[in-house]
Amino acid sequence: MSVSLLLDSITLRFGGLTAVSALNLSVSGEDLLGLIGPNGAGKTTVFNLITGVYTPTEGTITFNGRPTTRFKAPQLARLGIARTFQNIRLFGSLSVFDNVRAAVQLHRSHGIRDALSRGKSFHESEKVVADQVMEMLELFRLARLRDEPATSLPYGEQRRLEIVRALATQPKLLLLDEPAAGMNPTEKVELMKLIQFVKDKYKIAVLLVEHDMQVVMGICQRIAVLDHGIKIAEGTPTEVRADPKVIDAYLGHEHS
Amino acid sequence: MNARNSKKWLLAALGAALVISYFSAQFNRYYLGVAIDVGINIILAVSLNLINGHTGQFSLGHAGFMAVGGFTAAKFTLLTAPAFFPLSLLIGGLMAALAGLLVGVPSLRLRGDYLAIVTLGFGEIIRVIFQNSQAFGAATGLTGIPDLTTLFWTFGTAAITVYVVTSLVNSTYGRGFICVRDDEVAAAAIGISPTRYKVTAFVVGAFFAGVAGALYAHHKTVMQPDGFNFIRSIDIVVMVILGGMGRTTGVIIAAVVLTVLPEFLREFASYRMILYSLLIIGLMLARPEGLFTIRKRTNAGA
Numbered sequence: 056m057s058v059s060l061l062l063d064s065i066t067l068r069f070g071g072l073t074a075v076s077a078l079n080l081s082v083s084g085e086d087l088l089g090l091i092g093p094n095g096a097g098k099t100t101v102f103n104l105i106t107g108v109y110t111p112t113e114g115t116i117t118f119n120g121r122p123t124t125r126f127k128a129p130q131l132a133r134l135g136i137a138r139t140f141q142n143i144r145l146f147g148s149l150s151v152f153d154n155v156r157a158a159v160q161l162h163r164s165h166g167i168r169d170a171l172s173r174g175k176s177f178h179e180s181e182k183v184v185a186d187q188v189m190e191m192l193e194l195f196r197l198a199r200l201r202d203e204p205a206t207s208l209p210y211g212e213q214r215r216l217e218i219v220r221a222l223a224t225q226p227k228l229l230l231l232d233e234p235a236a237g238m239n240p241t242e243k244v245e246l247m248k249l250i251q252f253v254k255d256k257y258k259i260a261v262l263l264v265e266h267d268m269q270v271v272m273g274i275c276q277r278i279a280v281l282d283h284g285i286k287i288a289e290g291t292p293t294e295v296r297a298d299p300k301v302i303d304a305y306l307g308h309e310h311s
Numbered sequence: 312m313n314a315r316n317s318k319k320w321l322l323a324a325l326g327a328a329l330v331i332s333y334f335s336a337q338f339n340r341y342y343l344g345v346a347i348d349v350g351i352n353i354i355l356a357v358s359l360n361l362i363n364g365h366t367g368q369f370s371l372g373h374a375g376f377m378a379v380g381g382f383t384a385a386k387f388t389l390l391t392a393p394a395f396f397p398l399s400l401l402i403g404g405l406m407a408a409l410a411g412l413l414v415g416v417p418s419l420r421l422r423g424d425y426l427a428i429v430t431l432g433f434g435e436i437i438r439v440i441f442q443n444s445q446a447f448g449a450a451t452g453l454t455g456i457p458d459l460t461t462l463f464w465t466f467g468t469a470a471i472t473v474y475v476v477t478s479l480v481n482s483t484y485g486r487g488f489i490c491v492r493d494d495e496v497a498a499a500a501i502g503i504s505p506t507r508y509k510v511t512a513f514v515v516g517a518f519f520a521g522v523a524g525a526l527y528a529h530h531k532t533v534m535q536p537d538g539f540n541f542i543r544s545i546d547i548v549v550m551v552i553l554g555g556m557g558r559t560t561g562v563i564i565a566a567v568v569l570t571v572l573p574e575f576l577r578e579f580a581s582y583r584m585i586l587y588s589l590l591i592i593g594l595m596l597a598r599p600e601g602l603f604t605i606r607k608r609t610n611a612g613a
Binding site: 106107108127128129132133137138140144145146147148149153156157158159160161163166167169170171173177180181184220221223224 | 317318475479482483484485486487489490494496497498499500501503557
């Protein structure tokens with residue numbers, strides 16, 4: 056099934072400050088769209104708008120043809136939008152296993168009554184969840200760390216776990232907020248492979264906010280450039296790289 | 312507690328409560344009274360642990376919920392003299408749960424200290440309402456409540472409370488409480504509704520506090536609004552902190568210790584609060600994760 060996210064002239068104001076201004080953006084199918092721009096350009100704000108953390112002042116957001124402008128984060132997760140965070144947000148007091156387990160819960164129907172009755176169906180259902188979690192942990196080479204506290208993992212693995220947790224909600228659209236931040240060159244290459252792997256394996260759309268040009272230019276099919284909350288360019292990596300407005304605002308001139 | 316065997320544990324605990332209460336006539340009345348106090352405090356501490364410990368919502372309103380349960384149950388018993396005592400307990404619990412819902416919903420917009428202040432205010436409002444309502448005896452409170460609370464009902468309820476709280480938390484569904492405590496934004500992003508979990512915690516926690524209040528009323532046979540001031544709430548919070556937030560076993564031990572300890576310290580009774588304060592300060596310095604928590608090895612030597 057093809058997925059589509061549409062932002063139609065989205066504006067967000069905080070008092071006198073216009074954080075995002077008349078932004079149009081679309082992600083569909085198995086796109087890998089990169090969103091770049093200087094610090095404070097409003098990239099993370101766009102993420103927060105899409106995932107229901109903020110509600111836009113003007114404009115509409117539609118996901119698979121459904122207006123989702125006023126939806127809150129849990130509803131959007133249910134519809135199939137998952138995200139990671141710029142500053143990793145794992146559940147610190149839970150193990151690696153439980154971090155993913157909490158996310159698997161989303162598309163399962165059992166709740167309080169099952170948990171209290173502890174019947175046969177409860178144990179079966181818990182087993183299905185556990186299998187599902189372990190399968191994902193093995194796929195992403197985290198299985199050996201299953202009982203470790205999530206925040207005790209090395210940085211790169213915390214990033215990976217956060218992506219796994221997002222994938223455990225069975226999303227159709229995955230938003231990655233600066234996944235390469237703080238990574239060394241080897242980890243960045245690993246990350247690019249990981250994103251490509253996720254896309255191929257799960258056939259989902261990915262929206263990537265990133266500062267690292269090597270990563271963005273390396274894997275994105277399309278790139279949108281934000282500056283002061285305004286989209287100043289959109290196109291293929293080659294087009295964007297050659298765009299004078301982008302060079303002015305973000306990439307900078309080469310001094311020779 | 313092994314989650315798989317928790318039902319067996321529940322039955323075993325209920326059985327033990329039944330056997331012990333069969334011999335309760337032979338116990339010294341004083342010890343019997345203390346034992347029931349212990350049971351009531353276990354219920355209070357374990358149920359508050361669901362709100363404060365597992366879900367991370369700092370509530371100072373537990374004495375308020377207890378008062379709602381105690382007064383309604385006592386009034387119900389006095390009015391109707393029910394043939395079956397648990398009916399009173401249930402009514403007390405349900406009324407408190409309703410109060411939990413009423414506090415829980417508006418409180419969701421608040422976090423941390425602000426929530427603590429609102430719940431504290433709630434507890435005081437409840438107390439003042441009972442103090443001023445003639446139907447509940449105003450400042451004198453209710454007296455002549457039949458002495459119906461037995462060891463069995465107390466520890467039976469305590470066992471059920473422990474079972475309910477641990478079963479809720481130790482399930483895939485229940486991981487949601489801890490997710491909400493750890494990071495609400497991340498929890499919402501994976502489809503966990505912080506609102507729903509917080510309200511659930513408040514309602515379930517308040518229900519058992521209400522039952523505890525009902526047991527208390529039928530144990531002391533008098534209900535005075537003054538007994539449910541915020542110091543009572545603090546007492547329960549101390550049990551939760553001392554036992555280790557979110558650790559059921561630790562909280563049970565803390566409830567037992569902190570109920571029995573003042574009995575040993577009777578002659579210094581007026582210094583009890585000083586002792587408490589010193590205990591908390593010392594504890595926070597020495598073991599911020601709770602006295603009975605087994606220290607987990609995490610990163611950065613924390």
